[in-house]
Amino acid sequence: AQSVTQPDIHITVSEGASLELRCNYSYGATPYLFWYVQSPGQGLQLLLKYFSGDTLVQGIKGFEAEFKRSQSSFNLRKPSVHWSDAAEYFCAVGEVGDYKLSFGAGTTVTVRA
Amino acid sequence: DTAVSQTPKYLVTQMGNDKSIKCEQNLGHDTMYWYKQDSKKFLKIMFSYNNKELIINETVPNRFSPKSPDKAHLNLHINSLELGDSAVYFCASSQGQGAGQPQHFGDGTRLSIL
Structure with a gap:
């Protein structure tokens, strides 16, 4: 079975600074x-x-993530955070042919003014 | 319009009671899920139904019984509540039953056992 690791439990970032959240999986x-x-x-x-396809994917709210097969990673990034980005972020992994997702333990992001 | 709605939002009750949580989705999805999020925010799948058929049944005490009257509704009944059942329970839905289908979540039901 696959596992998902989010190494950072809590990250504090200043408003306007960049953000990167790490996610590693085993599969x-x-x-x-x-x-x-x-x-x-x-x-x-x-x-x-x-x-599949392009390993850099764009999402909502200005977020992007990069898949790196060699590192079994799928890290999330945002170039400039806003105070409204303060939240809990979860990485999730699903196996091809399976029905369910496995979630990482989450990373809490705090944004300071 | 709320896409996935759960009721109630908060549920406070005593040990030993029986309670139900209801979930409805208006997205036209055919697959629905129940998750439990513990106090450390860890999220774990409990059950999933596809077109009213049970497809995921994780290691959950049999005091928990899901029921899907139709593909837009998935309810969760819990018998003989215990302190360890205190958590936030999330309902979710997706179009299709594979792990690759994005899931849409409700806002959760916070269950507190006294």
């Missing part, structure tokens, strides 16, 4: 890869997904 083939964001008191919202 033999290229899995389905997702990033979700959870704002306080709300459900998860899909930011972007990768299945």
